[in-house]
Amino acid sequence: xxxxxxxxxxxxxxxxxxxxxxxxxxxxxxxxxxxxxxxxxxxxxxxxxxxxxxxxxxxxxxxxxxxxxxxxxxxxxxxxxxxxxxxxxxxxxxxxxxxxxxxxxxxxxxxxxxxxxxxxxxxxxxxxxxxxxxxxxxxxxxxxxxxxxxxxxxxxxxxxxxxxxxxxxxxxxxxxxxxxxxxxxxxxxxxxxxxxxxxxxxxxxxxxxxxxxxxxxxxxxxxxxxxxxxxxxxxxxxxxxxxxxxxxxxxxxxxxxxxxxxxxxxxxxxxxxxxxxxxxxxxxxxxxxxxxxxxxxxxxxxxxxxxxxxxxxxxxxxxxxxxxxxxxx
Amino acid sequence: xxxxxxxxxxxxxxxxxxxxxxxxxxxxxxxxxxxxxxxxxxxxxxxxxxxxxxxxxxxxxxxxxxxxxxxxxxxxxxxxxxxxxxxxxxxxxxxxxxxxxxxxxxxxxxxxxxxxxxxxxxxxxxxxxxxxxxxxxxxxxxxxxxxxxxxxxxxxxxxxxxxxxxxxxxxxxxxxxxxxxxxxxxxxxxxxxxxxxxxxxxxxxxxxxxxxxxxxxxxxxxxxxxxxxxxxxxxxxxxxxxxxxxxxxxxxxxxxxxxxxxxxxxxxxxxxxxxxxxxxxxxxxxxx
Numbered sequence: 001x002x003x004x005x006x007x008x009x010x011x012x013x014x015x016x017x018x019x020x021x022x023x024x025x026x027x028x029x030x031x032x033x034x035x036x037x038x039x040x041x042x043x044x045x046x047x048x049x050x051x052x053x054x055x056x057x058x059x060x061x062x063x064x065x066x067x068x069x070x071x072x073x074x075x076x077x078x079x080x081x082x083x084x085x086x087x088x089x090x091x092x093x094x095x096x097x098x099x100x101x102x103x104x105x106x107x108x109x110x111x112x113x114x115x116x117x118x119x120x121x122x123x124x125x126x127x128x129x130x131x132x133x134x135x136x137x138x139x140x141x142x143x144x145x146x147x148x149x150x151x152x153x154x155x156x157x158x159x160x161x162x163x164x165x166x167x168x169x170x171x172x173x174x175x176x177x178x179x180x181x182x183x184x185x186x187x188x189x190x191x192x193x194x195x196x197x198x199x200x201x202x203x204x205x206x207x208x209x210x211x212x213x214x215x216x217x218x219x220x221x222x223x224x225x226x227x228x229x230x231x232x233x234x235x236x237x238x239x240x241x242x243x244x245x246x247x248x249x250x251x252x253x254x255x256x257x258x259x260x261x262x263x264x265x266x267x268x269x270x271x272x273x274x275x276x277x278x279x280x281x282x283x284x285x286x287x288x289x290x291x292x293x294x295x296x297x298x299x300x301x302x303x304x305x306x307x308x309x310x311x312x313x314x315x316x317x318x319x320x321x322x323x324x325x326x327x328x329x
Numbered sequence: 330x331x332x333x334x335x336x337x338x339x340x341x342x343x344x345x346x347x348x349x350x351x352x353x354x355x356x357x358x359x360x361x362x363x364x365x366x367x368x369x370x371x372x373x374x375x376x377x378x379x380x381x382x383x384x385x386x387x388x389x390x391x392x393x394x395x396x397x398x399x400x401x402x403x404x405x406x407x408x409x410x411x412x413x414x415x416x417x418x419x420x421x422x423x424x425x426x427x428x429x430x431x432x433x434x435x436x437x438x439x440x441x442x443x444x445x446x447x448x449x450x451x452x453x454x455x456x457x458x459x460x461x462x463x464x465x466x467x468x469x470x471x472x473x474x475x476x477x478x479x480x481x482x483x484x485x486x487x488x489x490x491x492x493x494x495x496x497x498x499x500x501x502x503x504x505x506x507x508x509x510x511x512x513x514x515x516x517x518x519x520x521x522x523x524x525x526x527x528x529x530x531x532x533x534x535x536x537x538x539x540x541x542x543x544x545x546x547x548x549x550x551x552x553x554x555x556x557x558x559x560x561x562x563x564x565x566x567x568x569x570x571x572x573x574x575x576x577x578x579x580x581x582x583x584x585x586x587x588x589x590x591x592x593x594x595x596x597x598x599x600x601x602x603x604x605x606x607x608x609x610x611x612x613x614x615x616x617x
Binding site: 048052054056098101102108109111112113115116117119120123124127237238241244245248278280281282283284285286287288291292293295 | 549
């Protein structure tokens with residue numbers, strides 16, 4: 001745990017260094033967006049790595065956070081902070097409705113249900129023109145302000161976003177190392193053993209799912225206030241796939257790996273601007289190659305190769321999904 | 330009006346049914362939900378549009394497009410599923426998602442973003458029944474889908490490979506003990522499933538145009554139809570496909586065409602909540 005605190009402190013130092021040293025407003029914009037995606041991916045990493053479930057609709061929760069905040073503040077005069085809280089309430093209840101029936105089933109029904117929800121939400125953003133502004137988007141969302149503080153410049157939003165990332169990391173690491181987190185780890189090994197200890201498997205999975213939805217919604221709300229303009233094209237099925245790719249590249253069930261994967265893949269389009277149209281195909285190739293040759297994730301594999309002693313620190317557990325294929329061999 | 334809606338619903342439903350059948354074949358042979366299924370439809374349609382656009386005769390275009398889609402299916406299995414065959418179902422699902430976005434990206438690179446038109450295979454005025462028009466191409470879609478289903482039924486029932494596939498769906502481990510070649514079977518299931526989806530793409534192309542991103546929606550809807558009917562049976566795929574097509578057409582005609590595309594996913598959620606094993610399948614899903 002001490003090592004984890006040191007890593008968080010190191011990341012915090014890096015953030016402060018960038019904040020005081022960097023002068024380029026555009027780069028702050030880019031890094032803010034990277035930070036928001038890291039927030040989403042932290043939650044998704046817990047969901048995929050620890051609960052062994054995948055959500056193919058996290059962009060929808062991200063989008064619902066953005067649209068709930070946007071609509072509440074522009075059309076109903078709600079303050080940004082209250083909007084963020086109401087957005088949380090809304091998506092969490094939606095996640096409960098999706099999660100209760102599907103998490104009770106063995107297998108990847110949550111993936112299918114979140115996929116369905118994702119497409120419905122995407123269509124809703126485009127078609128409910130009076131509420132969402134339709135395909136042309138929602139404009140004039142006020143910047144985030146709370147207690148006299150207004151977040152106008154990207155330098156400020158950068159700092160806020162990354163402080164939240166650090167807090168989310170701290171919270172997640174505590175969760176992983178709590179009895180609750182240990183129980184989650186045991187999900188991979190023996191569900192009957194876990195049940196005999198009095199844990200409800202469904203409730204454990206539900207807890208992680210709600211946590212990840214909450215982070216995605218928060219990131220979405222912040223996105224809306226930072227950019228002040230949102231359109232349906234930022235929250236499609238492809239974006240959900242992108243989030244999953246980030247988790248996978250970094251390493252399923254390795255929180256730090258997921259953070260690194262998110263930073264790497266979020267910065268990639270900035271580097272490959274000439275390949276804008278082929279970004280999607282490149283993501284596809286990365287996804288396939290990583291899953292075939294290094295299913296534990298690139299970052300985790302790299303970590304293991306370069307510093308063998310890191311293994312004793314890292315919280316990474318080998319991803320061991322248990323399904324019909326395995327038992328059939 | 331209702332008859333006309335019914336016709337268009339049946340034509341779309343025939344396509345969903347073919348895609349659903351493709352999902353079901355791969356799922357029962359391997360336990361994988363192949364999210365690249367819709368891209369095989371897109372490849373069938375794009376190859377048809379591209380080859381016929383270069384002035385090739387239909388007699389050459391149709392078999393080539395079908396072979397092309399099948400070949401991509403086989404390559405998908407050999408290059409991406411086979412090297413990872415020890416992996417968990419979650420890993421395999423993510424791989425097929427990767428294949429799907431890769432195929433989409435490549436076909437955008439090859440054929441561009443613009444929709445490509447395809448002229449109908451049969452010329453002539455539409456048939457009319459009780460003043461409702463059914464285009465000749467629509468009839469062609471319906472009949473080729475029906476024929477394909479019949480052929481698959483015969484294959485499963487009477488051929489050795491078909492029987493092996495059913496055995497494998499029933500008990501993979503047992504099938505292996507009996508000496509069934511699982512690797513070959515997996516490859517065959519991808520070939521068959523890609524061919525069926527490719528066929529769907531070929532026959533629908535004249536009605537909808539061919540675009541590089543048409544596969545995602547068709548694939549997801551075919552998947553909804555498959556879940557709706559229960560992933561385990563060809564009959565379920567057929568019923569699921571046609572039910573979805575007709576309901577969608579009725580919803581578009583009487584409720585709202587804007588939300589027509591959402592219907593398939595509302596149904597998907599409803600089925601997952603109420604009866605996750607599918608409406609037409611006797612199999613029970615294991616609960617925790």
